[in-house]
Amino acid sequence: MTSNIGAQIVANLPDHYTGAEPEVTSAMMDIVRKTLSPELLNRIDESIIFHRLRREHMDMIADIGLKEIAERLDASQSMTLDVSLAAKDCLAEKGYDIRYGARPLKRVLGIDILNPLSRLVLDGGVVEGDTVQVRTTGEAEIMRLEKKDLSWVSSSKYPEDKNSIVILRNHDAEKSEEEIWDDKDFLMEDGLHTHR
16 A cells, blocks of 8 residues: 655655655654554554655656657657757656656656657658657757758747757658648537537
8 A cells, every 4th residue: 555645744855855764754654643543554564655756866767768658669660769868857857846756757758759759750750760859949959050951849838948848850741732621621610519
């Protein structure tokens, strides 16, 4: 059984605390005793208090998430994932939250890598066998100085942010006249429902 009972104590600790100090453990166990009934407490053989997640752990956790994405890309599309150190650092920083652990990082990887990559795959910007290049906006803008026609896709709401994550386009978008259509052509009169 795992629980977040006492998590607010860990979340409010000064930065130099790990969460495993005796006074922290004692305060957490006091909350557990106040929260759970004696009958339930008597059935618990052992209590383990995890150390709080620190920023320096996030690079290793980001590596694990990126490795999973790379393996999926290789298996399904024969694509190689190339993430710059700056981009990895920005992903790890964005995914770090002392209160929620590493869960936000998984969302960040989905929003900042998988969503833009899906758009590129659909429009032909990356194709089977390509290397998917993940960079920061700042890095991409520097690369654009050498290669003028360089473009990228990002999910960032702030395109001026030099630390936002982008995926470089390898090929021009493939758009035939049939693929270009206006949403309103496919909406019913109420403007909400499609008639497909």
